[in-house]
Amino acid sequence: MEKLKTITSSAVPLPIEDVDTDQIIPARFLKAVTRDGFGENLFRDWRYNNNDVEIQDFVLNNPTYHGSILVAGKNFGCGSSREHATWALYDYGFRVVISSFFADIFRGNAMNNGLLPLQVSQEELDQILMAIEKDPETSIYVNLEEQVWNVEGKDIQGTFHIDGYKKMCLLNGYDDIDYLLSLKDEIKTFEKNQVVY
């Protein structure tokens, strides 16, 4: 996993609520057996019509908006547990998703892949979206170490929560599996004492 410390980038606004992982990557694109190339089909059915022609008014097809930060409506990533959704966002180039609420499994998958789910209040989300609407080049600064973010040149800023363990993993690019493998003896002891049917 790649390290993530600070990001300064313009952002792509997607002010839709309950964006589910079937929208992020439809099931028919889950047939690959590797982790690569999912970005091509990110938001496939919102980006392209049934004849594979770009839908012009979808934000990813609008060159006005670009950057490695996605700003989305509440309950982002609900639905299926497919980690392919995270791979697709990451492969496309996103490193941070800002929303006022994240679905649970998506949040975990994102952090396991170096993609930061940054939760802000609904009010903060509205302010960020409004700033981007006014000026699509608006730059957002995110600092994971300090757990702070701000909209550059504006009085819009805040802090965010992340648990200490996951923060350490993201900052250093550590996977959970490295830590789990180091617990071999403790796991063995647990197994020896466990009562299970």
Add this chain to the structure above:
Amino acid sequence: MGKTLFDKVWDAHVVKSIEGGRDVIYIDRHLIHEVTSPQAFNGLRKRGLQIAHLDKITATADHNVPTINQHLPIAEPMSQKQVSALINNCKEFGVELYGLGHENQGIVHVIGPELGITKPGLTMVCGDSHTSTHGAFGNIAFGIGTSQVEQVMATQCLILDRPKTMRITIDGLLDPGVGAKDIILYIISKLTAAGGTGYFIEYAGSTIQALSMEERMTICNMSIEMGARGGLIAPDDKTYSYMEGRPHVPKGEEWKDAIRYWNNLVSDTDAVFDQEYSYKAENIGPMVTYGTNPGMGIKVDELIPQEGSSPSFDKSLQYMGFSEGQSLVGHEIQNVFIGSCTNSRIEDLRKVAAYIQGKQKAENVKVYIVPGSQKVRNQAMEEGLDVIFAEAGFQLREPGCSACLGMNEDKIPAGEYCVSTSNRNFEGRQGPGARTILASPLMAAAAAIEGKIVDVRSTLN
């Protein structure tokens, strides 16, 4: 202070608590399938790791398989490649696989309980969000991502933050024609698609206790549709009689010991939940969804709510071709799908068969019945249900996830409506442009016969 059922099972699985508030949780059973496992096997190979416990992992092929001619090679090349990868990976790492053609093959959340792999008190995971189904047996079961699939394969553990606890109590008697699917769609319509996020939900109350194991699985299955990691129901005699004699269940003295242990798996009377809700069974009616998330549901005799001008709500109704204040009763449909890990068990098929016996499907409707497993399909045929389905014009297919997620050929054409017993009505879930109306097996059967949405209660004697 007493403990909740969830706390009892969680606490019994903490290998270690780590700084920052997370627990290392031991996982007792791991189910895998072809779609979310290949990258995990690749990861093991890359790191030179083996599977920690081959007796705790079971594989099947379900998401990406055809539901006709399963004895023939898979025609679609990408699907063929993915299913072959599962076969090769299982062979290389020594994992037991119930693949196509095997008598135990089926939807991962149908075969777990069927084979007795699913038991009270366990922790269970699968790279599939509907793993919550297994919680009907009083265990902690939840969906995970592929990175976590690899972690469980290699270490039998996961690093998790402890969810909060919620209890939903339902008391009273359901009306005829109203069942488990209606209960859960009703709850989700009240709590919304995000209302359970961060929680594990225990379902309790006299209505839940009166449900069969199949019905309890339907309830727990859809916990994720309100964002909850999982749902669970305390085990009781119904649980034990469903399990007894199944292949992976303890026998003899060990069975008696197990029941003694499982009988402690109830929430203590003084246990405190982080959140509680209660509903009356009498207020629940046959449910239908009108939007593009499972929280957008109404009783069939209600009107689509008038929410004002939320862009997400408007977008959703526009996709579905519905408008605010509209009734769905009488709305024509073109497809009916009876299947998925929510409603593809033998009891679901029996209910549908009993309802349609002697009736014919409407001419304009295509009806698929996709059983949850080979065992369900064989049982249905033994009971002669296949004859009833054929006479009514319902196609009985071979087992798999099928049109629930539209990964294989079983897709709903763009713009068409499908009354579906599955769990998600997301945009394009059943195929690009497909419009899904979630409902119970009985409501789906009634829609198939009438060719339109009807209140199943009005068709019962």
